[in-house]
Amino acid sequence: MLYANIVVQGLLTGAVYALMALGLSVIFGVIRIVNFAHGEMMVVGMFAAYLIFQATGIDPLFAMPAVAALLFAFGYVLQRGLINRFVGRPDYMQFLLLLGIAIMLTSANLMAFGPDARNVPLDYAFDSYEVGGLLLDKVRVLAASGSLAGAAVLWAFFRFTRTGKAIRACADNHVGAQVVGLDVRRLYAITFGIGAACVGAAGSLMLLLVDVHPYIATDYTLLAFIIVIVGGLGSLAGALLGGLLIGVTEALSGFLIAPSMKSMFSFGLLILILLLRPQGLLGGARR
Amino acid sequence: MTTLPAPAKAAAGLPLRSRIGLGLFVAAMLAAPFFVGDYVLSVLIIVLFSAYLGQAWNIMMGFAGQLSIGHALYVGLGAYASAALFVHFGLPPWIGMLVGVALATLVGSAIGALGFRFGVQGVYFALLTIAFAEFTRVLFDHFDWVGGSGGLFLPVTNRGGNDLVNLRGSPVMFYYLLLAMTLGVLALCRALLRRRIGYYWLAIREDQDAAQAAGIDVFRCKVLAVALSAGLTAVAGVLQAFYNNNLYPETTFATGRSVEIMLAPIIGGLGTLFGPVLGAFALTALGEGLTTLVGRLAESGYGLHLDGLKPFLYGLTLVLIIAMQPTGLWPWLCRLGASLSGRNRRRRAVAGTERRA
Numbered sequence: 001m002l003y004a005n006i007v008v009q010g011l012l013t014g015a016v017y018a019l020m021a022l023g024l025s026v027i028f029g030v031i032r033i034v035n036f037a038h039g040e041m042m043v044v045g046m047f048a049a050y051l052i053f054q055a056t057g058i059d060p061l062f063a064m065p066a067v068a069a070l071l072f073a074f075g076y077v078l079q080r081g082l083i084n085r086f087v088g089r090p091d092y093m094q095f096l097l098l099l100g101i102a103i104m105l106t107s108a109n110l111m112a113f114g115p116d117a118r119n120v121p122l123d124y125a126f127d128s129y130e131v132g133g134l135l136l137d138k139v140r141v142l143a144a145s146g147s148l149a150g151a152a153v154l155w156a157f158f159r160f161t162r163t164g165k166a167i168r169a170c171a172d173n174h175v176g177a178q179v180v181g182l183d184v185r186r187l188y189a190i191t192f193g194i195g196a197a198c199v200g201a202a203g204s205l206m207l208l209l210v211d212v213h214p215y216i217a218t219d220y221t222l223l224a225f226i227i228v229i230v231g232g233l234g235s236l237a238g239a240l241l242g243g244l245l246i247g248v249t250e251a252l253s254g255f256l257i258a259p260s261m262k263s264m265f266s267f268g269l270l271i272l273i274l275l276l277r278p279q280g281l282l283g284g285a286r287r
Numbered sequence: 288m289t290t291l292p293a294p295a296k297a298a299a300g301l302p303l304r305s306r307i308g309l310g311l312f313v314a315a316m317l318a319a320p321f322f323v324g325d326y327v328l329s330v331l332i333i334v335l336f337s338a339y340l341g342q343a344w345n346i347m348m349g350f351a352g353q354l355s356i357g358h359a360l361y362v363g364l365g366a367y368a369s370a371a372l373f374v375h376f377g378l379p380p381w382i383g384m385l386v387g388v389a390l391a392t393l394v395g396s397a398i399g400a401l402g403f404r405f406g407v408q409g410v411y412f413a414l415l416t417i418a419f420a421e422f423t424r425v426l427f428d429h430f431d432w433v434g435g436s437g438g439l440f441l442p443v444t445n446r447g448g449n450d451l452v453n454l455r456g457s458p459v460m461f462y463y464l465l466l467a468m469t470l471g472v473l474a475l476c477r478a479l480l481r482r483r484i485g486y487y488w489l490a491i492r493e494d495q496d497a498a499q500a501a502g503i504d505v506f507r508c509k510v511l512a513v514a515l516s517a518g519l520t521a522v523a524g525v526l527q528a529f530y531n532n533n534l535y536p537e538t539t540f541a542t543g544r545s546v547e548i549m550l551a552p553i554i555g556g557l558g559t560l561f562g563p564v565l566g567a568f569a570l571t572a573l574g575e576g577l578t579t580l581v582g583r584l585a586e587s588g589y590g591l592h593l594d595g596l597k598p599f600l601y602g603l604t605l606v607l608i609i610a611m612q613p614t615g616l617w618p619w620l621c622r623l624g625a626s627l628s629g630r631n632r633r634r635r636a637v638a639g640t641e642r643r644a
Contacts, residue, residue: 034410082606082610085610089613091354091410091413092348092549092553093609095354095413096550096553096554096605096609097606097610099602099605100603100604100605100609101602101606103598103602103605104598104599104602104606106595106598107595107596107598107601107602108595108599110594110598111593111595111599112595115594218542218543222417222421222542225414226418229411260425260429260436261425261428261429263421263425264421264422264425264426267418267419267421267422270414270418271415271418271419271422274405274407274411274414274415275401275402275405276405278406278407278411
């Protein structure tokens with residue numbers, strides 16, 4: 001029962017990881033750019049939710065749409081103004097560009113908020129539900145529900161809207177999309193905006209679970225990489241599966257061995273997946 | 288990868304002008320410790336570390352086209368092997384260096400061989416190198432024989448004299464050692480580029496499938512590039528350990544450290560011989576300049592957390608350089624020199640098309 005409890009807690013945390021990784025996966029799947037500033041963007045989302053809470057007292061759970069909208073605008077402008085020029089350039093140039101952006105975001109956070117850890121004091125922070133012998137933290141249940149709702153909205157967008165279909169067309173065949181008259185640059189900007197919105201929403205939810213300070217960003221960038229590679233870079237279902245899997249792996253290794261060693265198992269899993277199934281668990285053919 | 292400059296051109300016989308330039312540079316570097324103070328010397332040591340490591344990294348990415356974002360792993364292996372043997376058994380660092388270099392070469396070859404055998408390429412290979420470095424970081428955090436996360440410390444004794452055998456001595460000693468290593472690796476890279484293996488690497492970098500079709504043993508060449516790059520990188524790790532006298536897994540193996548290693552060659556000019564050296568000077572000067580600038584601003588006293596301003600401006604500069612001169616500073620300087628001298632109109636036209644491409 002103890003193990004079942006830990007697995008379920010891991011699944012709930014993993015659901016939030018999944019929404020974060022979805023953003024990375026969407027950006028790579030369509031634009032073929034690896035967003036090395038992903039964790040940094042999530043921290044921006046966390047601080048945005050924190051500010052909203054400080055100013056209005058609105059629970060980060062409900063501030064999620066506002067934070068997502070804010071990050072969407074940020075991502076759209078960033079892609080439109082800067083990153084579009086780097087599409088199709090060599091990997092290392094894209095890497096350096098996003099690294100520069102990541103450094104700027106972290107230091108902007110540092111200038112605005114200082115290095116101290118901050119959290120939102122919620123009155124239900126220590127409440128929990130008991131379901132059939134399992135003890136579930138209320139914050140984790142809420143965060144996971146918010147995350148799944150966000151993922152459902154994303155899925156519906158790509159499935160049912162014209163813009164969503166147009167973006168999928170860009171991802172399937174870049175040249176074909178241009179031939180039929182799609183404004184690929186605008187669609188790329190929307191895509192980056194959507195990826196940023198996902199990670200912003202995830203940041204909002206993550207604030208329910210962890211304290212925020214500027215330097216946690218890099219760890220989450222790496223975590224997002226692990227998740228999308230394990231699930232399959234560019235596959236949305238894969239990002240969900242990867243998020244849950246990594247959530248459980250972290251929870252179990254943190255409990256069974258040592259919390260400080262949990263990232264070692266995640267990286268070990270990443271190495272195995274890269275070598276044995278580089279397209280990821282649910283990824284299709286590569287490239 | 289077509290936007291990369293062809294280093295083979297730079298590796299061909301050096302024109303007189305370049306020889307004079309290089310000679311003046313070496314003379315200035317040799318004379319520097321006699322004229323500069325402790326602070327400038329310490330900055331120059333950082334420059335040389337960065338230039339040497341950048342050059343070693345450049346073999347793998349700049350020549351053979353394999354992106355590694357995990358070179359801190361090899362620095363760390365060299366550093367930890369030599370430091371641990373020195374602390375525990377009193378073995379001189381040169382023996383530790385042999386062990387460290389052998390270890391790093393082995394680990395590098397293993398990572399390369401695994402990755403390349405399983406067809407891991409491009410971004411995926413870069414992520415594989417990050418994964419191994421981070422994995423090792425956490426491993427060393429729990430490796431008590433080398434101090435774990437608490438760190439490994441070298442006894443600081445005999446700070447007066449220079450003991451080359453045990454690498455205990457003044458910064459000037461480390462400066463000259465690093466200068467010799469940097470010039471050595473520069474000469475080695477030049478020699479490599481003029482040999483068959485250099486041309487094989489460039490062929491693989493430009494088009495791996497074509498290189499394979501031309502009969503090049505792509506797998507062996509790539510593994511060789513990783514092994515050589517890793518081994519050379521570990522040498523700098525030994526000096527880093529004995530210069531700083533402390534080692535923490537958290538900083539030694541951090542991905543941020545790997546990124547620092549890549550910056551000088553990318554900013555200076557990927558795949559060029561002098562790019563990493565120029566990049567090391569430019570970036571270190573930028574970092575130190577920003578520290579001074581931000582220090583001045585802090586004295587004038589504004590309310591912001593100014594500790595974030597320096598990295599912010601640093602990041603901004605990186606973005607500006609990569610947006611405006613994506614091939615790096617050295618190729619840009621070469622083009623500038625060529626167009627200033629006005630002799631070589633055809634090369635200017637070539638440079639123009641390169642920029643458009």
